[in-house]
Amino acid sequence: MKTITPQPSKTAGTPNAKTGGIFHALIALSVKLVERWLPDPYVLVLLLTLAVFGAGVIVEGQSPASMIQYWGDGFWGLLVFAMQMILVLVTGYTLARTPLFRRILQGMACLANTPRQAIILVSLVSLAAAWINWGFGLVVGALFARQLARKVKGIHYPLLIASAYTGYLVWHGGISGAVPLFLASKGAFGTNEIIPIAETVFSGFNLFIVLALVVIVPILNGTMVGKPEDAVVVTDVQLSEDDQALPLVFTRPADRLNNSLVLSLLTGLAGIVFLLYYFFGRGGIFDFNSLIFLFLILSIILHGRPSFFLHHVNEAMKGAGGIAIQFPFYAGLMGMIVGSGLGATLSNFFVSISNATTFPLFTFLSAGLLNIFIPSGGGQWAVQGPIMLDAGATLGVETARTAMAVAWGDAWTNMIQPFWALPALAIAGLSAKDIMGYCLIVLFVSGAIIGAGLVFIP
Numbered sequence: 001m002k003t004i005t006p007q008p009s010k011t012a013g014t015p016n017a018k019t020g021g022i023f024h025a026l027i028a029l030s031v032k033l034v035e036r037w038l039p040d041p042y043v044l045v046l047l048l049t050l051a052v053f054g055a056g057v058i059v060e061g062q063s064p065a066s067m068i069q070y071w072g073d074g075f076w077g078l079l080v081f082a083m084q085m086i087l088v089l090v091t092g093y094t095l096a097r098t099p100l101f102r103r104i105l106q107g108m109a110c111l112a113n114t115p116r117q118a119i120i121l122v123s124l125v126s127l128a129a130a131w132i133n134w135g136f137g138l139v140v141g142a143l144f145a146r147q148l149a150r151k152v153k154g155i156h157y158p159l160l161i162a163s164a165y166t167g168y169l170v171w172h173g174g175i176s177g178a179v180p181l182f183l184a185s186k187g188a189f190g191t192n193e194i195i196p197i198a199e200t201v202f203s204g205f206n207l208f209i210v211l212a213l214v215v216i217v218p219i220l221n222g223t224m225v226g227k228p229e230d231a232v233v234v235t236d237v238q239l240s241e242d243d244q245a246l247p248l249v250f251t252r253p254a255d256r257l258n259n260s261l262v263l264s265l266l267t268g269l270a271g272i273v274f275l276l277y278y279f280f281g282r283g284g285i286f287d288f289n290s291l292i293f294l295f296l297i298l299s300i301i302l303h304g305r306p307s308f309f310l311h312h313v314n315e316a317m318k319g320a321g322g323i324a325i326q327f328p329f330y331a332g333l334m335g336m337i338v339g340s341g342l343g344a345t346l347s348n349f350f351v352s353i354s355n356a357t358t359f360p361l362f363t364f365l366s367a368g369l370l371n372i373f374i375p376s377g378g379g380q381w382a383v384q385g386p387i388m389l390d391a392g393a394t395l396g397v398e399t400a401r402t403a404m405a406v407a408w409g410d411a412w413t414n415m416i417q418p419f420w421a422l423p424a425l426a427i428a429g430l431s432a433k434d435i436m437g438y439c440l441i442v443l444f445v446s447g448a449i450i451g452a453g454l455v456f457i458p
Contacts (some may be wrong), residue, residue: 023223024224024226026441027224027226027437027438027441030437030438030440030441031437031438032437033437033440034433034436034437034440035433035434035437038418038432038433038436040431040432041322041326041418041419041421041422041432042322042325042326042329044418044432045326045329045330045333045419046329048333048372048373049071049329049332049333049336052333052336052337052340052342052373053067053068053071053336055340055342056070056336056337056340056342059342059345060340060341060342060345062340066339066340067336067339067340069339070335070336070338070339070340071332071333071335071336072332072335073335073339074331074332074333074334074335074336074338074339075328075329075331075332075335076328076331077331077334077335077379078327078328078330078331078334078376078379079327079328079331081327081376082323082324082327082328084135084288084289084292085323085327085422085423086320086323086324087292087296088135088138088139088288088291088292088295088423089138089139089316089319089320089323089423089426089427090313090316090317090320091292091295091296091299092135092136092138092139092140092143092295092423093139093143093312093315093316093319093427094295094299094303094309094312094313094316095295095298095299095302096139096140096143097312097315098298098299098302098303099302100302101302102147105143105144105147106147106151108121108125108144108147109144109147109148109150109151109152110151112148112151112152113152114152115152115154115155115156115225115228115231116222116225117152118148118149118151118152118155118160119155119156119159119160119163119218119221119222119224119225120218120219120221120222121148122141122144122145122148122160122163122164122167123163123164123166123167123217123218123221123222124214124218125140125141125144125167126140126141126144126163126164126165126166126167126168127166127167127169127170127213127214127217127218128167128214129141129167130167130168130169130170130171130174131170131171131173131174131175131210132174132175132176133174133175133176133286133291134168134171134172134174134176134177134288135176135288135291135292136291137167137168137171138168138420138423138424139423139424139427141164141165141167141168141424142161142164142165142423142424142425142427142428143427144164145160145161145163145164145428146427146428148160149234153233154228154231154233155231155233156225156226156230156231156232156233157231157232157233157234157428157430158232158430158434158435158438159221159224159225159435159438161424161425161428161430161434161435162221162434162435162436162437162438162439162442163218163221163438164424165421165424165435165439166217166221166415166438166439166442167217168411168414168420169213169217169411169412169414169415169442169446170210170213170214170411171411172377172407172408172410172411173201173206173209173210173404173407173408173411174201174210175197175201176286176287176288177200177201177377177407178377178378178381178407178410179200179377179381179385179403179404179406179407179410180195180197180200180201180403180404180407181197181285182378182381183195183200183399183400183403184196184197184200188389188399188403189385189386189389189390193399195399195400195403199400200400200403200404200407203400203401203404204457204458205401205404205453205454205457205458206404206453208453208457209408209449209450209453209454209457212449212453213446213449213450216445216446216449217442217445217446220441220442220445221438221442224438224441248305248307257306258305258306258307259305259306259307260305260306261304261305263306264300264301264303264304264305264306264309265301267297267300268297268298268300268301271293271296271297271300272297274293275290275293275294275297278290299312318426319423319425319426319427320426322422322425322426323422323423323426326419326422330374330375330376330419333373333374334373334374334376334379334383337370337373337374337383338382338383343370343374343383343384344383344387346366346369346370347366347370347383347384347387347388348387349366350362350363350365350366351387351388351391354391354395355395356395356396356397357455358455359391359392359395359397359402359405360397360401360402360405360454360455361405361451361454361455363388363392363402363405363406363409364405364406364408364409364412364450364451364454365409365451366384366388366409367380367384367388367405367406367407367408367409367410367412368409368410368412368413368447369409369413370383370384370409371409371410371411371412371413371414371417372413372416372417375414375417375419375420377407377410377411380406380410381406381407381410384406385403385406388402388403388405388406389402389403401454404454405454408450408454412443412446412447412450413443415436415439415440415442415443415446416436416439416440416443418432418436421435421436
């Protein structure tokens with residue numbers, strides 16, 4: 001995967017406060033603050049680790065030795081999840097590099113003719129993709145953004161990628177959300193009461209939040225487009241995807257195997273047969289593993305020759321290093337928060353200041369804060385879910401609303417937590433500080449929308 005280094009056209013690339021009014025002045029301030037203070041995501045997780053270690057010792061009275069033990073015991077708790085994230089990046093990237101999908105993305109990119117149209121379009125596509133499946137949403141937005149950057153000249157590239165990432169905001173309110181799927185399959189903690197997704201994902205308050213975000217976020221992203229002279233653009237060379245056909249060599253028997261269409265087609269056929277059996281024979285659900293498997297099989301079939309497929313796999317793997325090294329540290333963070341009792345303490349604090357009306361809002365805020373340290377929907381639910389469901393039942397708040405308040409909090413602060421942006425950043429060739437200033441604006445606006453929906457919409 002080629003590294004993309006944004007090249008300023010004239011200025012530093014932040015919106016011009018003098019010509020853009022108060023709103024663009026706020027955007028410029030947000031971008032500058034993030035560029036100045038946000039460290040590399042790897043450094044951020046090290047700082048968060050130290051902060052949680054200190055809080056466990058000071059707040060919970062844990063010994064340093066105990067905190068280190070919690071950290072080490074939890075360190076490898078997300079290995080399976082880390083591998084899934086790497087595979088969704090690799091398979092999504094290789095699928096997008098097949099001729100068929102490249103033509104699809106190029107055709108969709110033709111719908112936009114101006115930078116603002118491109119920003120709005122990528123926001124809408126990313127929001128829809130993430131609502132359907134969060135893994136799909138993580139990859140497709142960034143891949144589509146690259147095509148838009150090739151099609152629409154003079155576009156502000158960091159804002160384009162930020163807009164693609166803001167689509168991830170709705171994932172936990174969608175049909176692949178970890179919390180609603182958990183309640184629909186395993187039931188609520190303590191009672192084992194099954195809560196169907198009709199009461200969570202398709203509830204009135206949740207649909208209001210999703211639809212409001214689908215309308216407002218693209219418009220908000222579009223209004224962040226500044227003057228053409230302020231744009232940070234990338235060249236065609238930096239966005240090139242090596243359209244030339246890969247060479248075919250048949251000088252040795254091994255070369256014939258490496259370029260065998262038959263091997264790819266047989267493997268693809270086996271994969272399709274399994275997927276049909278999985279979905280229609282066993283009643284399987286469209287989860288993260290099935291998404292990866294689908295991406296993989298389609299990539300193998302559409303590349304045709306194994307050598308072509310492996311060429312693009314090697315390109316994609318260049319962007320997977322950040323995921324591989326950071327996930328264990330976040331697993332260690334989760335181990336300290338669970339083992340020390342910090343997660344329970346934080347949740348109980350927000351419960352103590354709540355009443356029946358404010359409880360969904362404070363649950364949402366507490367989940368947003370906890371998500372910064374445990375950016376895993378399932379992991380956070382295991383820590384916070386039992387506490388919040390029990391407190392909500394005591395206050396007379398319906399289980400579904402309490403659960404979705406946790407879910408939306410988990411999704412909300414992803415706008416300032418670069419953990420989930422790693423696949424998109426790897427595809428785009430940017431760093432977290434390039435996009436998080438814009439995401440910070442979306443954080444504040446979306447927080448007001450989500451909070452209002454949880455409190456006021458029946």
